[in-house]
Amino acid sequence: MRICPxxxxxxxxxxxxxxxxxxxxxxxGPASAQIxxxxxxxxxxxxxxxxxxxxxxxxxxAQNKTLLINADLNPHLQYKGKxxxxxxxxxxxxxxxxAKTINSGGYVHLRHNYTVYKNIKSDVxxxxxxxxxxxxxxxxxxxxxxxxxxxxxxxxRLYFGPLYMYEVQEVKADNHIQHNHRMSAYLxxxxxxxxxxxxxxxxxxxxxxxxxxxxxxxxxxELNIAVSRHFTFDNRFGIIFDQTGxxxxxxxxxxxxxxxxxxx
Numbered sequence: 001m002r003i004c005p006x007x008x009x010x011x012x013x014x015x016x017x018x019x020x021x022x023x024x025x026x027x028x029g030p031a032s033a034q035i036x037x038x039x040x041x042x043x044x045x046x047x048x049x050x051x052x053x054x055x056x057x058x059x060x061x062a063q064n065k066t067l068l069i070n071a072d073l074n075p076h077l078q079y080k081g082k083x084x085x086x087x088x089x090x091x092x093x094x095x096x097x098x099a100k101t102i103n104s105g106g107y108v109h110l111r112h113n114y115t116v117y118k119n120i121k122s123d124v125x126x127x128x129x130x131x132x133x134x135x136x137x138x139x140x141x142x143x144x145x146x147x148x149x150x151x152x153x154x155x156x157r158l159y160f161g162p163l164y165m166y167e168v169q170e171v172k173a174d175n176h177i178q179h180n181h182r183m184s185a186y187l188x189x190x191x192x193x194x195x196x197x198x199x200x201x202x203x204x205x206x207x208x209x210x211x212x213x214x215x216x217x218x219x220x221x222e223l224n225i226a227v228s229r230h231f232t233f234d235n236r237f238g239i240i241f242d243q244t245g246x247x248x249x250x251x252x253x254x255x256x257x258x259x260x261x262x263x264x
Contacts, residue, residue, distance in 0.1 A: 052077075058258070059071050071095075109127045186203065222236045
């Protein structure tokens with residue numbers, strides 16, 4: 001694998017990004033539910049149209065007194081036209097201890113953006129997911145609203161999306177199916193430090209429309225470092241504060257993963 005020649009450039013931007021990552025992880029802690037970092041999933045080819053894709057994966061196997069296996073796979077496909085952006089992405093994760101599954105989960109997410117005005121787009125999405133740790137055999141989401149570009153300056157972009165979301169969620173612990181109407185407001189930021197380093201982060205606020213004390217607050221981010229034309233070293237982190245009162249769902253979950261990504 002040929003190492004990217006840009007590594008001979010100044011290390012200052014990389015150091016700044018590393019400090020940002022460390023501080024963010026220290027604040028957030030290491031999330032076990034599938035959540036979507038909107039800005040991370042938009043492949044950054046702002047001036048080009050067509051199809052692009054990326055697949056990233058992590059695998060961790062540790063044998064001591066016990067055998068621990070962690071695996072994660074994230075395929076992603078994007079189409080960008082003059083006014084349209086279509087995202088199709090998925091994730092599956094698995095963790096086992098001595099051949100006993102301690103966590104498994106996955107989601108499939110589809111999203112469509114359409115440019116209405118220069119800095120305003122329509123944002124429509126749907127998602128199917130499941131998660132063992134959250135005792136959630138099934139969750140379906142459908143929502144939409146405006147996506148507003150608040151800032152575009154020196155490769156820093158800030159977006160705000162006050163969306164509506166319809167949620168159907170099966171809770172295994174009490175054999176109950178929830179039908180919820182929520183706000184799904186997000187604030188997203190992405191920053192290209194140079195040709196090597198890219199950072200993106202998203203914060204969601206998802207209250208129940210009839211009771212704002214019932215909410216989820218989610219924060220996540222990703223730091224990608226290019227090591228060649230097609231390969232990246234990916235650091236992902238996130239946290240969820242859940243105040244929905246759902247049976248057996250923890251009030252706080254957090255997660256940090258690192259692995260190799262391939263883009264085409």
